[in-house]
Structures are given as structure tokens and as C-alpha cells.
Amino acid sequence: FAYVTSPDAKAVTVVDAAARQVVGRIEVGGGPLGIAVAPDGRTVYVADWYAAAVRVIDAASRSVTASIAVGASPSGLAVTPDGRLLLSADRDDDSVSVVDMATRQRKATIKVGTRPFGVTIDAEGKRAYTANVGSDDVSVIDIAEGREIGRVSVGMRPYAVALTLGRGFVTDQYGGTVSVFDLASLKPVKRINVGDYPEGIAATADGKRVIVACWESNTLSIIDATDVKVIGEIRTGDGPRAFGAFLRKTE
Template identity: 65%
Template sequence: MSRPRLVAACLVALIATAPAASAAQAASAAQAVVTVQGANAVEIVDLDGGAVVATIPVAGSPAGVALSPDRATAYVTRPDGPGLAVIDLAARKVVGLVPLPGGPLGIAVDPVSGAVYVADWYAARVFVLVPRDGTLALDGEIAVGASPSGLAVTPDGATLLVANREDDSVSIVALATRRETARVKVGHHPFGLTLDATGARAYTANVTGNDVSVIDVAAAREVGRAATGERPYVVALAGGRGFVTDQYGNTVTVFDLATLKTLKTIDVGDHPEGIAATRDGRRLYVANWGDNTLSVIDAGTLAVTGEIKMSDGPRAFGDFLR
């Protein structure tokens, strides 16, 4: 799947809930693991130093990214592989390639079992991969809605949520049985999907609806919407606020999680896609696909405080901070 085709497909994205940090990890993320699709690589960014410190070649137009529960391994989707790359982050090299059919893009990791879930953009299914012999092995698939994109697993590892772009819905899947238990109607063309820290609420960026749907996971229903800029892509959460990348607006919309009212619109780089908050909630990082940068946002002042140069086509949609 080439870059122009991805644009035509509205550039599938996701944000998956990050596993809980271990005691040994710093309060804020020390590194970003960023897919740079045009460069066919994954770049490791020193966030304190504000610079790329390693470039790892990954063929096949790397797109989605998620990290293992111990944050030592990165899993990267390769839609033009098609398949998945397994990266040892300490060694900074690819240690495995897993072939997959269709269009693998969205990805999430079970924070309890370490199982990896990959959305097939071209079919109504999610692949299940399990750790085996130092890599991943395909272990079945789950039927969901049309064109699955964003994925997230609840902190207890019991439930998978899937944004189905062409079905305007979110699938709720019981992972014990690998079956869909509910399908929640949301806004138009949901892409990025984010869970709060407890797994109680999910947020979908509705690309052609210019809003975010809020889902009560236990009740399996939409409970509200927040307005965004043009072509919302991914949602991140920090300090009681939602932060949404607006692809066509070159902005990040900030809204209050309690009232769903817009608080501010922040100008960032060209065509922002992936966004994630540090674990202490003080900063957010935005991958600007159009101008090859990461924007740094102060979550308290809601101001851009820096910019980090990247290689061609940073996307970073997924769980990319460690």
C-alpha cells in the first residue's frame, strides 16, 4: 500500500491504551518509537534531547506501532509487506518479520497476556498473534465491522475495542471467547480509538464527522460527542482533557473530558496524525506527516514548546512513547 493510496484511504490511524508503567520507568516518556513511512524506517527519538538517536530500516511502508507490556519490544505494521515487524528496542534492530494477508494497519497489545491484535483494513477482521519462540505466531482472527482501524485493549486484558471505519461503529470483543459482544454506533468514519486509564470510557476520532464519540464501555453505548477541527485522526488524554489531531486543520483540538466543550485549538505542523501523552501527563507529542516533525505540547499551558525533525512521513499512530 503506497503513500498515495493511504491518503486516498483516509490514512487509517489508531491509538491504543498503553500498558501501565513499571516502577523502573521514568515518570515521563524518555523515548518515542516513530514509524516514518516515506523513509521505510522506524526512528527512535530521545525526547529529553529532542533528537533522533537511531533509524531502523523497516520495509513495507511501516504504519502502526505498539509496544510490548515491558516496553522492550515494538510491533510495527507493514501494509505493503504485508505483515508485521518485531523490533528489539535495546538492540535497535528488527528481530522478526511476520507475514499477514490483507492490509495490516491498526495494532494493539494486550497489557496482561502480551498478545498482539492487528486490524485488517481490507477485511472485517482482526488478526490475533501470540508470543512464541522469541517472535509472534498467528493464532486466529476475530470477526468485526467493515474496515477496522483503531484498536485498544482494556487494562485488565478482558476486552478489545475496534473502530470500524466503514460501519460507523465500534466493536466490543470479549477476548476470552474472541467474539464480538456488542457493536456501538458512533460518528462518521471512526479511525483512532483511545481508552481512558481505567478502561471505562473510549474515544473515537470520527474523520468525516469532525467530532469525537465518547463510549461508555460497560453500557456499550455512545454517551456524548465533542466537536473537533477538520478530519480528526487520533485522540490522546491528559489532565482531564482530550487532545485531537486535526489532519486538514494542521491543529490539535483540546476539549474538556467532563463537559466535552472545546477549550483551545493549537497550531501544530502539517497534517498531524499520531499523538500521545507522556505518563506523567505533562507533555504531548504529535507526529506531523506533512512536514516531517514531532510537535511538543505542554499539557498545562496548551502551547507548543518545541519541534523535533524526523525523516519522511512520520505517522506514529499507536502506543509509541516509552
């Protein structure tokens, strides 16, 4: 299943990914924005922008079962690969909340750059990366230590980060670019021109390509992650936006 947040409608729509049909709607109230699914697929987490909370949804019953207090204006969410921790980018607190999923309580707060929006966790569950729209940079977080360990300058108004082949790819909304940096050295690699107002970004399952949703140009830009260049473009409907995992993983 795919889960789509609708802030104005105060709901989450459930889509059957195989049939490509809407199969449910979950009323969550507030302003549902960022969304993440637990690794086992049983639980869906939704950031409520207005309530400084994360709503917990049971995927089987399609109902809200709990609410977890986090910081102001939570936006991006990410779950560690083991499912034990949830990270919430709390935009108006300039911080990231770390939530223990066993107790469903916030266990730590990590200060990052100005107005963090998207948050991404690496495949090992060791580091997290926040796109800081207010300071035009990316914060690098050591999850175990619970602190920021680095900062990378990127383009104007970074929205989200994708990770693949030892590099970070960051959408620069106002720049119409994707900034690329090396994950080991945290040094800039390149800045790639894409469509207008790029927001959502994700790597394909094989890690070879990075897909970028460009809101104003109504396109998806396709980047070759090895050669670090745009190799294609797909026309979409009006105003494509994406936040969280928006690519279907296939074997």
C-alpha cells in the same frame, strides 16, 4: 518490543526497543493497520483493513493464532487496562466493535460518528473516544453501557485522541491543529497549531506532555499538557506517521 504494521507489505515488523534493531517479521496478509498489545505483553492484535477482522498474534512465537470478525474497514484498536475487552474502530460501518477477549468473539457493536478511525480508552477502562474523520468530531463511549454518551466537535479530519490531565487532545489532519477538550464537560478548551498533517498523538508516561507526529512537515510537535501550547519540535525522517502507542514508557 515495538510492533510496526506495514499495510503494503502485509506484515508486522518486530523491533527490539532496547537494541533498536529489527528482530522479526510476522506475515499477516490482508492490510494490517491498527495495532494494540495486551497489558501483559503476551498478545498483539492487528486490524486487517481488508478482511473486516482482527488478527491475534502470539508474541512469544510471533505467529497468528486466531482471527476475530469485526466490522468493515477496522482501523484503530485499543485494549481495556484489564485486558478483557478489545475495541475496534470500524471505519466503514460507522461503529465500534467490542470483543470479549476470553471468548475472542464480538459481543457488541456501538454506533458512533461518521468514519471512526482512532480509538482510545481511558486509564480506568470506563470510557473510549473515537476520532470520526467523516463528521469532524469525537464520539465518547461508555464501555460498560455499550453506547455513545456524547459527541465533541473538533477540527477537520480528526485522526486520533490522546488523554491526559483531564483533557482530550485530538489531531486534526486537514487543519494542522490539535483540538483540546475537557473530559468532564466535553467542552472545547483550545485549538493548537502544530505541524502539517498531524496524525499520531500520545501522552508521555508522566502525562505532562503530548507528542504529535506531523506527516507532511517531517516533525514531532511537543505540547505542554498543562499550559496547552507547543513548546518544542523535533525533526524526523521523511513522512513520520504513528497509530496506536508509539512512545516507549520508561520508569
